[in-house]
Each structure stands twice: as C-alpha cells, then as structure tokens.
Amino acid sequence: MDNKTLAELLVEVRAKRPLIHHITNYVTVNDCANATICIGASPVMAHARDEVAEMVSMAGALVLNIGTLDDAQVDSMLIAGAKANGLGLPIILDPVGAGATRLRTATAYRLINDLDIAVVKGNAAEIAVLAGAEGNIKGVESYGISRDPLEVAKALAKKMGLVVAISGATDIVTDGRRALLIDNGHPLMGKVSGTGCMAASIIGSFCAVSRDYVTASAAGFAAFGLAGEKAASHCRGPASFKAALMDEIYGLTPESLIKEARVREA
Amino acid sequence: MDNKTLAELLVEVRAKRPLIHHITNYVTVNDCANATICIGASPVMAHARDEVAEMVSMAGALVLNIGTLDDAQVDSMLIAGAKANGLGLPIILDPVGAGATRLRTATAYRLINDLDIAVVKGNAAEIAVLAGAEGNIKGVESYGISRDPLEVAKALAKKMGLVVAISGATDIVTDGRRALLIDNGHPLMGKVSGTGCMAASIIGSFCAVSRDYVTASAAGFAAFGLAGEKAASHCRGPASFKAALMDEIYGLTPESLIKEARVREA
Amino acid sequence: MDNKTLAELLVEVRAKRPLIHHITNYVTVNDCANATICIGASPVMAHARDEVAEMVSMAGALVLNIGTLDDAQVDSMLIAGAKANGLGLPIILDPVGAGATRLRTATAYRLINDLDIAVVKGNAAEIAVLAGAEGNIKGVESYGISRDPLEVAKALAKKMGLVVAISGATDIVTDGRRALLIDNGHPLMGKVSGTGCMAASIIGSFCAVSRDYVTASAAGFAAFGLAGEKAASHCRGPASFKAALMDEIYGLTPESLIKEARVREA
Numbered sequence: 062m063d064n065k066t067l068a069e070l071l072v073e074v075r076a077k078r079p080l081i082h083h084i085t086n087y088v089t090v091n092d093c094a095n096a097t098i099c100i101g102a103s104p105v106m107a108h109a110r111d112e113v114a115e116m117v118s119m120a121g122a123l124v125l126n127i128g129t130l131d132d133a134q135v136d137s138m139l140i141a142g143a144k145a146n147g148l149g150l151p152i153i154l155d156p157v158g159a160g161a162t163r164l165r166t167a168t169a170y171r172l173i174n175d176l177d178i179a180v181v182k183g184n185a186a187e188i189a190v191l192a193g194a195e196g197n198i199k200g201v202e203s204y205g206i207s208r209d210p211l212e213v214a215k216a217l218a219k220k221m222g223l224v225v226a227i228s229g230a231t232d233i234v235t236d237g238r239r240a241l242l243i244d245n246g247h248p249l250m251g252k253v254s255g256t257g258c259m260a261a262s263i264i265g266s267f268c269a270v271s272r273d274y275v276t277a278s279a280a281g282f283a284a285f286g287l288a289g290e291k292a293a294s295h296c297r298g299p300a301s302f303k304a305a306l307m308d309e310i311y312g313l314t315p316e317s318l319i320k321e322a323r324v325r326e327a
Numbered sequence: 328m329d330n331k332t333l334a335e336l337l338v339e340v341r342a343k344r345p346l347i348h349h350i351t352n353y354v355t356v357n358d359c360a361n362a363t364i365c366i367g368a369s370p371v372m373a374h375a376r377d378e379v380a381e382m383v384s385m386a387g388a389l390v391l392n393i394g395t396l397d398d399a400q401v402d403s404m405l406i407a408g409a410k411a412n413g414l415g416l417p418i419i420l421d422p423v424g425a426g427a428t429r430l431r432t433a434t435a436y437r438l439i440n441d442l443d444i445a446v447v448k449g450n451a452a453e454i455a456v457l458a459g460a461e462g463n464i465k466g467v468e469s470y471g472i473s474r475d476p477l478e479v480a481k482a483l484a485k486k487m488g489l490v491v492a493i494s495g496a497t498d499i500v501t502d503g504r505r506a507l508l509i510d511n512g513h514p515l516m517g518k519v520s521g522t523g524c525m526a527a528s529i530i531g532s533f534c535a536v537s538r539d540y541v542t543a544s545a546a547g548f549a550a551f552g553l554a555g556e557k558a559a560s561h562c563r564g565p566a567s568f569k570a571a572l573m574d575e576i577y578g579l580t581p582e583s584l585i586k587e588a589r590v591r592e593a
Numbered sequence: 594m595d596n597k598t599l600a601e602l603l604v605e606v607r608a609k610r611p612l613i614h615h616i617t618n619y620v621t622v623n624d625c626a627n628a629t630i631c632i633g634a635s636p637v638m639a640h641a642r643d644e645v646a647e648m649v650s651m652a653g654a655l656v657l658n659i660g661t662l663d664d665a666q667v668d669s670m671l672i673a674g675a676k677a678n679g680l681g682l683p684i685i686l687d688p689v690g691a692g693a694t695r696l697r698t699a700t701a702y703r704l705i706n707d708l709d710i711a712v713v714k715g716n717a718a719e720i721a722v723l724a725g726a727e728g729n730i731k732g733v734e735s736y737g738i739s740r741d742p743l744e745v746a747k748a749l750a751k752k753m754g755l756v757v758a759i760s761g762a763t764d765i766v767t768d769g770r771r772a773l774l775i776d777n778g779h780p781l782m783g784k785v786s787g788t789g790c791m792a793a794s795i796i797g798s799f800c801a802v803s804r805d806y807v808t809a810s811a812a813g814f815a816a817f818g819l820a821g822e823k824a825a826s827h828c829r830g831p832a833s834f835k836a837a838l839m840d841e842i843y844g845l846t847p848e849s850l851i852k853e854a855r856v857r858e859a
Contacts, residue, residue: 361785
C-alpha cells in the first residue's frame with residue numbers, strides 16, 4: 062500500500078467536498094456531522110420517507126447506521142438505499158449492535174440482502190455475527206469473537222460480495238481477496254461514544270471519491286486513527302480527547318498521511 | 328444603530344431569562360440548548376402533539392427548525408405555532424435545507440403561510456429559494472445565489488410580512504424597509520455543524536424580550552458573531568472552537584457588545 | 594456514611610462494567626452515553642418496541658427519561674420497564690419537566706404506578722409535583738418549591754415505596770426513612786444542558802452494582818459532584834466545563850472519593 066494514494070484521496074475529498082447523506086442514530090449524529098465536515102466533506106441528515114430519495118440524489122455516498130433503529134427509519138433506509146443503488150452511489154452500512162437483539166441482526170441482514178452495500182463497517186463481534194460466526198456482544202460493544210477476525214471478515218466479504226471493514230486496535234479491510242491492516246489509532250477512541258459511527262462517516266467520505274472501496278476504507282481508518290494518535294498527545298481525558306480528535310481530523314495534512322499512515326497488506 | 332440598544336437587550340435576556348421552546352432537529356439540538364443557556368435564556372425542547380401548546384404557553388419565543396423534519400414533527404410545529412400566534416409570541420423559523428428537497432421547500436412555505444412567523448433565518452440559498460429566486464443548495468449548505476442577497480431578503484420580507492435574517496460573512500436583517508448588516512463573525516463558524524441553528528436560538532432569545540424583531544435579530548447575530556471572534560483566538564480547530572464559542576457566548580458582556588458589535592444600516 | 598463504601602462501589606462499577614439501557618431524550622442522549630462510559634459502565638440506547646425487552650435483558654439497570662417523550666417512546670418504556678421488573682433490575686426514572694405539562698406529569702405518574710421504580714431522580718420542583726406539593730417549574734427547570742425539599746422527598750418515597758433523589762446545591766437521597774445529603778457539586782453544573790440526565794446515568798451505573806439504592810444514589814451524586822468540583826478548576830465557561838466534567842468523571846479515583854466525598858446523614 063502506497064501512502065501517497067491515501068493522501069491523494071484526502072486531497073480529493075477536500076476538493077470535491079461530496080455530500081454524505083446519513084440515516085443514523087440520534088446518539089452520535091452530531092459527531093458524525095462534525096467528523097464529516099472536519100475530513101472535508103459535507104454532511105446531511107434526513108430520514109423522512111418523502112425526501113430521502115431526493116436527498117440522496119445529491120449525495121456522493123449514503124451512510125446507514127442502525128444504532129437507534131425503528132420501523133420507520135428502516136423503511137427510509139430501504140428507500141434511500143434503492144435510490145443510491147440506482148445511481149451507483151456507495152452505501153456504507155454500520156450494523157450497530159447486530160447480535161445484541163434479533164431486531165438488529167435481522168435488520169442488518171435485510172439491508173445487506175435488499176441493497177447493494179459497498180462497505181459494511183462494524184466491530185469484530187458485529188461482523189462475526191453477520192458472518193454466522195459467534196460474536197460476544199453486549200449492547201453495542203464487542204467483547205471479542207471466537208475466530209480470527211481477518212478470516213471472518215474475508216468470509217463475509219466473499220459471501221456477500223462487499224467490502225468488510227472491522228474497527229479495532231488493528232483495523233481490517235477486505236473484499237475477500239485483498240486485505241489491508243491499519244495500525245493507526247489510540248485506545249482513547251474506545252472511551253468515546255460514537256467513534257465507530259464517525260469512522261463510518263469518514264469512510265463514506267473517502268468512498269464518495271473513489272470506486273476502490275478497499276483503499277478508500279483503509280484511507281478512512283488511517284486518517285481517523287492518525288488523528289486519534291495526534292489528539293491523544295494533548296488531552297486530559299475522553300471528552301477533551303474527542304474535541305482534539307475532531308480538531309486533528311480537520312488539521313490532517315496529506316503530508317502527515319504519507320509519513321504516518323500505517324497500512325499494510327495482510 | 329446604537330450598540331447600547333444591543334447591550335440593553337442582552338441585559339434584558341439575562342434578567343428575564345425567557346423560556347425558548349424549540350421544535351428542532353436531532354442533529355444540533357444539544358447545541359441549541361446550550362447556546363440558549365449561555366446567552367442567558369432557558370431552553371426547552373418538546374415535540375409531542377399532546378403537550379406543545381401547553382409548553383409554548385410558558386415560553387417567550389418559539390423556534391421551529393426543519394433540519395430533520397417528518398410529518399409528525401410538522402404537525403406539532405403547526406399546533407405550537409398556532410398557540411404562539413394566539414399568545415402573540417414571536418416564532419423564529421429556520422428553513423434548513425429549503426430548496427434541497429421538495430418536502431423541505433413545501434414545508435417551509437406551509438409554515439410561513441399557515442403561521443404568523445416573526446423572523447425567518449436561513450443561509451442565502453434557503454432565503455433565495457423562499458423568495459422565488461434561484462438558490463444553489465446542496466444538502467443543507469448554501470453554495471451561493473444568483474442575485475444580491477439584500478435585495479432577495481427585502482423582497483421576501485415585504486412579500487411575507489416578516490423579518491428576514493440571512494447568516495453569512497456579513498449577516499443581513501431586514502423587514503423589507505429597514506435593513507441592518509452585521510459584520511461580526513469568524514470563518515470557523517462555517518466549519519461547525521449547527522452554528523446556523525444556534526444563531527436561531529439566540530435570535531429567539533432576543534426576540535423574546537423585544538418587539539422590534541429587526542433590532543433583536545441584529546443583536547442576536549452580533550452577539551453570536553462577536554463570541555465567535557473571541558473564540559477563534561483560543562482554539563486549535565472546529566471542535567475546540569465550538570466549545571470556546573459557547574464559553575464566549577456565556578461570558579459576553581454588554582460592554583463588549585457596545586465596543587465591538589459591528590452593526591450598520593444597509 | 595463511610596466514604597469507603599462509595600469508593601468500593603466505584604471500583605465495582607469499573608470491574609463489572611454493567612450495561613445501562615437508556616430510553617431517553619434526544620437532547621442530552623450523547624452526554625448520557627459518554628458519562629456512562631466515563632464512570633466505567635457501558636451505555637446502550639434503544640427504543641424500538643420490538644427490541645427493548647431483549648436489550649434490557651442484558652442490562653444491569655434501565656434509565657427512563659421523559660425529556661422529549663412521545664406516545665411510542667412511553668410504550669417502549671413500559672415494555673422495557675416490565676421486563677426489567679421481571680428480572681429484578683433497578684429502574685431509574687428521570688421525570689424531566691413533570692409539572693410543566695399535563696402530559697409529563699401524567700406520564701411520570703403512569704411510569705411510577707405501572708412499574709416498580711427503584712429511584713426517581715429529579716429537581717426539587719419535579720419531585721414536589723410528584724409528591725402532590727407545589728412546584729414552580731418552567732420548561733424543564735425548577736424555580737423553587739414552597740416546602741422543605743427533604744420533607745417532600747421523604748413523603749414521596751414513603752408513599753410510592755421508592756428511593757427519591759433530588760439534585761440541587763445539596764443533593765438529597767432518601768427512601769423515606771434514611772436520608773443522605775450530598776454537598777459535592779459546582780454551580781457551573783446548572784449552566785450545562787443535561788447534567789441532570791447525566792446524574793441519572795451515573796446513579797443507574799451505581800444501582801447496577803448494589804441493591805442498596807440509597808447508598809448507590811448517594812455515591813452517584815457524590816462522584817458526579819466531585820468531578821464537577823475538579824472540572825471547575827480548569828475551564829473557561831460552560832462548554833469547556835462540560836468537557837472537563839467528563840474527563841474528571843473518567844479520572845475519578847476511589848481514593849479521591851474517600852477523601853473528598855461529602856455525604857452526611859440528614
């Protein structure tokens with residue numbers, strides 16, 4: 062993996078400023094909006110069934126997050142998703158809490174089956190559940206899985222024909238054949254609600270400017286993780302870290318990505 | 328424009344601490360609540376159709392924001408708005424994304440037509456769309472308009488019989504005859520999700536203590552913009568700027584408004 | 594009250610990391626999630642009627658907050674609450690705005706009557722309203738009550754058979770017989786939207802690890818208030834205070850609770 066490619070994607074995001082349409086949870090929606098602005102794209106959140114198709118028509122990517130799902134929201138996701146597919150726009154799915162309740166697992170499957178998802182991004186347990194493996198999930202947090210996450214990711218990617226992105230100490234991105242591991246990041250990212258959701262927004266921003274969703278997802282993880290490393294050096298705890306993280310996403314330079322991104326082939 | 332008038336309004340907001348009832352989007356609602364507290368008023372958010380009329384009866388102003396609208400929410404806006412009109416309370420409308428989708432444009436028109444709106448506050452493109460001019464809007468952001476925004480604002484104000492407030496590098500406030508331009512502000516305000524929404528909350532707080540909605544809206548823009556200028560001097564990026572902005576709204580003194588507000592007749 | 598007991602509870606929260614299921618308002622939900630993480634527990638927010646019973650089955654406590662209630666949400670609260678009762682899990686109720694509208698007062702009563710609530714936590718006016726006394730409430734803020742809050746709290750606790758927790762300059766916790774007063778805290782906590790909601794999340798985290806809900810609630814207030822005291826020493830206003838507050842909750846040590854908690858018998 063050449064870090065120059067990642068840096069060029071960041072330049073592209075900031076030049077094109079794609080609109081990232083989110084249908085997402087009400088817990089971390091503000092963080093998703095601000096992370097999207099900070100990376101250089103433009104967020105919009107809209108869920109009304111009468112407007113989602115029209116809104117997504119202006120977008121460069123669609124981010125679906127089931128963190129606080131309900132029936133009406135899932136309907137809107139399906140409408141927006143069908144439109145995005147018709148237009149060839151990438152859909153990023155964050156299956157928050159898949160495995161925690163039947164509703165979440167079933168909804169994640171439904172979205173993957175009914176729509177053409179470009180990237181499914183989750184923690185190890187969520188991805189394991191979708192891959193049919195055992196995932197230990199409590200609420201929306203992963204408590205580990207029983208198999209090698211890279212194998213699980215590859216299996217899901219192949220089976221569903223999409224890119225799988227697993228967030229963790231080492232992030233994983235794979236389309237079932239090629240696999241990238243991203244070592245950027247900081248443990249404080251696990252102490253802030255919504256870093257997973259923010260990662261999906263940033264991955265969506267990169268996918269909006271490149272058809273190579275494996276590289277785009279890796280770029281998103283690397284940019285986000287690198288910002289986290291920098292933020293950790295000037296904070297006092299999770300909340301000042303979160304503000305610093307946003308500031309560092311905003312301040313991230315292509316040069317810094319070239320020098321400090323740690324992406325390797327698996 | 329005498330800055331002493333603006334300063335007196337700020338003193339009044341803090342003395343009376345009016346309740347500002349918001350029916351608003353779930354993206355920036357927390358920022359609206361905190362901005363309202365920081366300027367010296369008291370926020371309440373309530374959307375259930377069974378309570379909005381009762382809640383607005385206690386309020387000094389009603390802020391309606393269609394940033395994440397849906398049918399049920401619009402119904403509640405109409406109920407609360409009718410009650411506010413009956414009581415003579417000012418309604419501030421933030422037509423977020425008008426022009427981006429037919430639903431948003433139609434809803435903004437419906438609220439303006441069915442209710443007696445005191446102030447409609449938007450970015451240049453949203454206001455242009457409502458005025459029947461061409462506005463270039465993508466998602467919820469203005470990408471410029473084809474006509475002079477002051478003329479567009481005046482035209483809409485005259486046609487609808489309300490005060491029009493346009494946020495921008497130079498903010499505009501007009502009732503169609505008188506027009507004020509406010510030069511306070513900082514570019515970082517455009518890098519934070521929700522500054523437009525927060526401006527509406529602050530304008531609502533000032534409108535709750537003065538029937539002169541042109542002056543009150545100008546006071547709101549000046550106070551908010553001035554806080555932004557001060558915040559920009561001690562931050563590292565958009566997120567630390569946002570926290571600093573809130574702190575500076577809270578710390579804003581009447582003396583500072585007298586010295587540093589930059590409001591001029593158009 | 595021995596501060597060592599409070600410190601042991603904090604250690605317990607961090608060791609067990611209980612899942613705290615919230616059905617709460619969309620204004621301060623992000624703050625509740627982060628406060629829960631910072632104290633050492635694990636938050637989940639879920640409101641869909643098809644999943645709340647399943648989600649609460651994994652939880653250590655259920656927090657119900659009516660800050661932006663509507664019919665569907667109250668239905669889900671009743672379903673989740675019944676399940677929590679069946680499992681013997683503590684329910685913490687935050688009756689935000691009880692007394693402000695008939696809907697809020699009636700809903701708070703309904704939840705207290707239909708469910709077995711462990712702790713009802715509110716400001717003085719909300720608790721007074723529920724106790725049948727006079728509470729002066731405007732929106733969601735208490736403007737004082739006409740009777741001694743300790744007497745009001747005791748009366749409600751006895752009548753309803755639950756623990757009553759009143760937040761204020763001096764917090765009150767009582768089951769009708771025993772009563773504890775907590776003197777930790779800082780006035781800036783009243784200048785941030787959501788500190789009341791966050792207190793309920795923290796109390797819920799402590800109640801998840803102890804059946805002595807009086808002590809657990811006092812521990813929650815003491816921990817939260819002490820973090821507020823520490824935060825106030827390094828901030829510039831309400832927003833930097835809020836970030837510092839979260840950081841200090843995260844950094845709070847058992848030793849600090851032993852030394853600085855100020856809990857006394859009434």
